[in-house]
Amino acid sequence: MTLNMKKDTGMMCIATNNTTGSITDLSESIEQLSLSKDAITSSLDLNSAGDRPNKNIKVIKPIEISPNTGEVLVRKSTGKTKLRKGQSQVDYLKQKHKYLEIDGGPTVKEENYLLNSTFELVHLVTSLEPALAKEGVVDTQEKCDLLVKTFSDKQQRALLNYLCNSFYYQKKYSDCYSLASKLVKSYHVIDTKNRLKKEIEELERLCTRAKDKARGNAPNAQD
Amino acid sequence: MPRKIDPLELILKKSSPSASTGKNGVKIIGPMVRYSKLPFRATCRQYNVDMVYTPMILAREFVRNEHARFVDFATNKEDSPLIVQVGCNNSTDLLRFVELVKDYCDGIGINCGCPIREQVNEGIGSALIYNPELLCEMVSNVKNKYGNSVRLETKIRIHENWDSTVDLCRKLCSAGVDWITIHGRTRYTRTRTPSNLDAIKYIRERVPMSLPIIANGDCFSSTDFDRIMKYTNVQGVMAVRGALRNPAIFTGVNKCPWSCIEWFWYYAMEYGLHYALLQHHLFCMLENSGLDKDLLKELMDCRSSFELLDWFDDKFVLKRNGEVGFGEGVEIPYK
Numbered sequence: 001m002t003l004n005m006k007k008d009t010g011m012m013c014i015a016t017n018n019t020t021g022s023i024t025d026l027s028e029s030i031e032q033l034s035l036s037k038d039a040i041t042s043s044l045d046l047n048s049a050g051d052r053p054n055k056n057i058k059v060i061k062p063i064e065i066s067p068n069t070g071e072v073l074v075r076k077s078t079g080k081t082k083l084r085k086g087q088s089q090v091d092y093l094k095q096k097h098k099y100l101e102i103d104g105g106p107t108v109k110e111e112n113y114l115l116n117s118t119f120e121l122v123h124l125v126t127s128l129e130p131a132l133a134k135e136g137v138v139d140t141q142e143k144c145d146l147l148v149k150t151f152s153d154k155q156q157r158a159l160l161n162y163l164c165n166s167f168y169y170q171k172k173y174s175d176c177y178s179l180a181s182k183l184v185k186s187y188h189v190i191d192t193k194n195r196l197k198k199e200i201e202e203l204e205r206l207c208t209r210a211k212d213k214a215r216g217n218a219p220n221a222q223d
Numbered sequence: 224m225p226r227k228i229d230p231l232e233l234i235l236k237k238s239s240p241s242a243s244t245g246k247n248g249v250k251i252i253g254p255m256v257r258y259s260k261l262p263f264r265a266t267c268r269q270y271n272v273d274m275v276y277t278p279m280i281l282a283r284e285f286v287r288n289e290h291a292r293f294v295d296f297a298t299n300k301e302d303s304p305l306i307v308q309v310g311c312n313n314s315t316d317l318l319r320f321v322e323l324v325k326d327y328c329d330g331i332g333i334n335c336g337c338p339i340r341e342q343v344n345e346g347i348g349s350a351l352i353y354n355p356e357l358l359c360e361m362v363s364n365v366k367n368k369y370g371n372s373v374r375l376e377t378k379i380r381i382h383e384n385w386d387s388t389v390d391l392c393r394k395l396c397s398a399g400v401d402w403i404t405i406h407g408r409t410r411y412t413r414t415r416t417p418s419n420l421d422a423i424k425y426i427r428e429r430v431p432m433s434l435p436i437i438a439n440g441d442c443f444s445s446t447d448f449d450r451i452m453k454y455t456n457v458q459g460v461m462a463v464r465g466a467l468r469n470p471a472i473f474t475g476v477n478k479c480p481w482s483c484i485e486w487f488w489y490y491a492m493e494y495g496l497h498y499a500l501l502q503h504h505l506f507c508m509l510e511n512s513g514l515d516k517d518l519l520k521e522l523m524d525c526r527s528s529f530e531l532l533d534w535f536d537d538k539f540v541l542k543r544n545g546e547v548g549f550g551e552g553v554e555i556p557y558k
Contacts, residue, residue, distance in 0.1 A: 072312060092319055095289070105326065108299050109494040162492075
């Protein structure tokens with residue numbers, strides 16, 4: 001293993017013969033190399049009457065392990081080192097293809113974004129509603145697996161939660177109650193380890209309020 | 224949805240002296256960690272803003288992780304001019320990040336000002352102003368690859384020794400940066416200490432005028448905007464905390480108008496927003512509007528979006544989009 005200083009960037013570069021060497025090996029090697037403080041810390045600014053200039057000594061420059069993958073070694077203020085793994089070109093191209101070609105770039109949020117983006121999820125919940133309403137459980141393993149697969153995704157649950165709140169904001173209390181109550185039943189089916197307890201409790205509170213407002217029982221229901 | 228407004232042209236146009244109004248200056252709403260999400264940006268764009276930033280997005284996560292991309296960046300065609308701010312500590316991640324976002328924004332800004340220890344320890348944020356070689360290498364790599372098709376900004380803090388900042392700005396200029404935003408505090412200056420306009424003025428006087436400088440720090444009103452512009456001779460001012468409290472900061476009103484709150488509710492419910500962010504934004508705006516402390520406490524006691532909505536409907540007249548007078552109110556409409 002050799003240690004080089006890149007002239008242009010002042011960034012330390014480590015060249016290893018064994019690229020699969022463990023993080024521990026690398027960290028230990030760095031420690032053993034006894035890098036001079038000047039090489040790995042920023043220059044000090046001591047000329048002004050500024051605030052606590054001596055603390056700049058803690059600004060540690062990252063050490064570039066592999067210039068082509070973005071793998072860097074950072075040194076914590078405690079002195080410990082931490083390796084930030086690189087990303088191979090192959091993996092990056094995969095991510096790029098997924099983001100730009102399949103997803104078409106960032107999420108575009110226009111009017112009715114929540115309705116449009118949750119259309120299939122709402123359809124799924126609605127289609128399973130009869131079975132859930134009757135027994136409180138889905139009647140086939142297939143349906144159960146589908147529910148688990150769909151709602152294990154926190155983002156999907158968040159979108160549906162936002163949609164419920166959006167109905168509530170728009171004073172569409174019946175729609176809000178209808179969706180929230182279906183979600184409560186669905187979440188009960190998949191939440192075998194009690195991980196969704198908080199989400200379920202919040203949805204249950206929402207159901208109660210939306211139901212009251214839909215019936216015109218609650219204050220502001222007629223606003 | 225590719226779009227392009229040249230933010231550099233906009234800055235130059237807005238900062239050139241006008242015969243009728245004198246020197247104007249570009250009005251920018253800057254990045255706030257977590258808070259500059261799409262609903263807030265959309266709200267700000269209702270109120271005489273020239274340019275808005277996203278919150279800092281970590282390049283390392285963005286280029287590797289689909290979930291991070293989904294959570295960190297959403298936009299639409301009205302969300303322009305938009306500068307996407309990035310946190311990074313190496314050229315590889317930055318170049319990949321730029322490749323992924325360049326067609327969905329109008330410019331990219333490198334965060335060289337974040338003082339948070341976790342980021343500084345990673346060599347991100349304000350650590351970069353103490354690592355000028357790396358920062359300039361990152362800038363020149365992007366500009367060499369994309370030229371003027373990608374506009375690149377750096378948002379820096381001042382050094383304790385102002386000449387170090389002048390030196391950094393000159394190096395960044397040589398590396399091809401399109402404009403620089405300077406926060407008038409050092410890495411260790413607390414927010415209770417005023418932003419140092421003398422430092423910004425000092426730097427502005429010593430960096431080529433062809434490189435636009437934007438001043439940042441302690442802009443809480445249009446009066447502050449004018450004062451900072453005049454004192455420092457910069458090309459524009461970036462408001463951050465001031466905009467969080469009052470998204471209408473650049474319209475000349477000194478407290479957050481009720482219309483901001485109605486617009487913000489609308490966009491938050493239309494696009495979805497995490498409850499903690501919704502609550503914090505509304506707290507900041509209502510506090511700035513002059514809402515009583517007891518009512519602010521009640522607001523903070525709400526535990527979910529629908530409870531907060533009920534609280535609003537109970538205390539105030541909160542109009543929905545489409546209702547007569549929506550987004551027009553100024554004073555808090557108590558019930």
